[in-house]
Amino acid sequence: MQDKELILKLDSIVKVFPGVKALDGVQLEVRAGEVHALCGENGAGKSTLMKIISGAQSYTSGKIIMEGEEVVFHSTKDAERRGIAMIYQEFNMVRDLSVAENMYLGRLPKTKLGMVDWKKLYQDAQEVLNKLGLKFNCKTKVRNLSVAESQMTEIAKCLTIGAKVIIMDEPTAALTDDEIKVLFGIIDELKKKNIAILYISHRMDEIFQISDRLTVFRDGKYIATKNIEDTDYDDVVSMMVGRNVTNLYPVRQYQPQEVVFELQNINSKGIFDLNMKLYKGEILGIAGLLGSGNIELSKVIYGALPMKHGDILINGKKKDCSSPIKAIAAGIGFISDDRKQEGLVLIRNVKENISMSSLKKLTKGIQLDKKLEKKRVNDQVKRLNIKISSIQQNTGNLSGGNQQKVVFAKVLEANPTICIFDEPTRGVDVGAKAEIYTIMDQLTKDGKSIILISSDLPELIGMSDRVLIMREGKIVMEVSKSEANQEIILAHASGGVSENE
């Protein structure tokens, strides 16, 4: 491996967002023909780094050196021209055009008359598909492809633009086991063609299966680069987590109490006959990989997604939670995993965002009681330690941690007894994380119960009193706090262990 040439080198890259240093002097060396995995927890800076490499985002300082030459990318087009292509989690394709057209979008071959040379287009496209061993026709519309097939098309497209480095961000997240095998086969093909692959995945087993080297990031800092033979799972995890875990999570003193919330035979899209119980004052973690149905379940309970059938019981009584309005009235609070799209109105101020779920309570007669509103909002700001210059500030200008605290304030303002938190610390810096954990601990002491859904396993284990593991829309395992560890959760969540074992 060592003798392979260096193709891409990043040197002390710094990226500052308002209020957060997302990357702090990061370095990375990529060699031709290697699969280089990037490891790190959420918020470690992997995605930001990838966006910088692919030209989607600018950086504050540092150098990018491609094939011995310093380069600056102003756009993804720039990066593509230099041979760096990214395959996004959400695919960037025109769904109503054919595979071939998508592969050559913006670069369609032309005849002398200036018309599209369809014959050449289809010939070239099919040739690339065949080379990769793909079995679908290049004239198929992208709309009719499976997720895996559209991903393969993206990879084929990277080949047509002559990519030397291909970035794959969680490429297996939406794939089945068989499709993953095909993808890995293709990655092997790409390696043989001397193409470097930057591979991001949360699935540790995959990283050890296919990568040659890996680089670990933590809290925006470079930690280490290692050959895959020289490291093991525990080593990588300890590098990823690094910090003193016990300080981050409050010591939970949960004493079993009565059941306050129960789901009976919940059925919905991707969720099958699900039953669970939640106890008063408990933090119940629900673990699961992408597509396991845990996020969907939380939205079904809150009425944001339709439920086919099933019952939701609060304090033993059936409640109608078919819409967020009804769910809030029944005492359920919900924090979405996507605060920018589903949590906040970014163009409105902190005050309006915080009182959004409790407008009825703040109305006296026909008009809003603005004095009461201001008092309540200020109380929440103080209680949650939200750092803002004024409650008139737009939420769009706040840092991730403060934005998330505004979402917390909004939900708590509606005074729920059951709180569902999806990825409550996604994109939040470590300091704010610890504060959010303390808030959660305090909430349970006040008699509220929390359902915590997180892909950040240390967080899930650190905070939960009990962990349910979901896979393919079902709960496959329940572990208590003392038994919970990353291996058990990952093994059951990925289906590595059959239920009888």
Add this chain to the structure above:
Amino acid sequence: MLPEVSVKMNKSIKKKLIYQVNVFRSVFILLTICVFATFFSPDFLSVPNLFNVLKQITVAGIVGCGMTFVILTGGIDLSVGSIVGLAGVLSAGVLASTGNPVLAVLTAVGVGIICGAANGFFISQCGIPPFIATLGMMTLLRGCILVYTKGSPIPIKLDTYKFIGKGNIIGIPVPVIILILLLLLAHYILTQTAFGRSVYAFGGNREASRLSGISVKKTEWKVYIINGLLCGIAAIVLTARLGSAQSTSGEGIEMDAIAAVILGGTSLSGGVGFVLPTVVGAMIMGIIDNILTLMNVNPHATNIVKGAVILIAVLVDKKVKDLSAKAEQ
């Protein structure tokens, strides 16, 4: 250190300045145009002329208030001109057959509410994009007007009805009083009630509003009903002022109203804006009309100037917004 501090201060002053310009932009444009107007025609600043301008803009102003609600949700209503027309002719028709002005007023308001509710139904309950739904309604309602009037105008003979459009109370024209009252009411609803908050939240981020327990469908529906209601009132004012309801009345009002909202600085993508500047926007349009008349400009050329002003205003708007976005960073 020092230069850095001064740069920072400069930045914050610049930011504040840009913010102020942003808020009072429409007022600035209005004042500039007034200065030009006085310069071009000495008659402009006379009290009767100013009242005249105010009377001219009442219809566009009232419709603009409703349009502000709609645009704040990120929607658009192209059917307002036809609603005003239909409410006008039906009101005049009821007045002609019954002679009861109260009944005639109620008819106009009722027609406005029903048309608005129909728009709202298609948009909020059936999920048809506002542009398409109201485009359809615009044509449909105009057709209804033609069928009802058979193309001929319906005269208004009752003076009590005409008083709404032509009368004065303590020297102030009634339409102007109606406009001011509606304006204050609309401002109150938008800034002081839970419903107003929902409108802003809806326009800012529909999904986040829904998940926060705001009844988004009801909010959207109500907005179109309010818009329809205001069109009904505008129809009464228009019909009473002209002394007759014609099959063409209300035509083109949608453009005046939308222009007024945009000149008032309300964002077309929704979530940001106020109703008071909309009336300032309407005044800008009214004054341009007025000066061109005073200057004896060929009436056919008025639209050229009006269109140009809208384009320039929106261009400036975009520049200011880019600048404030930069200043934010």
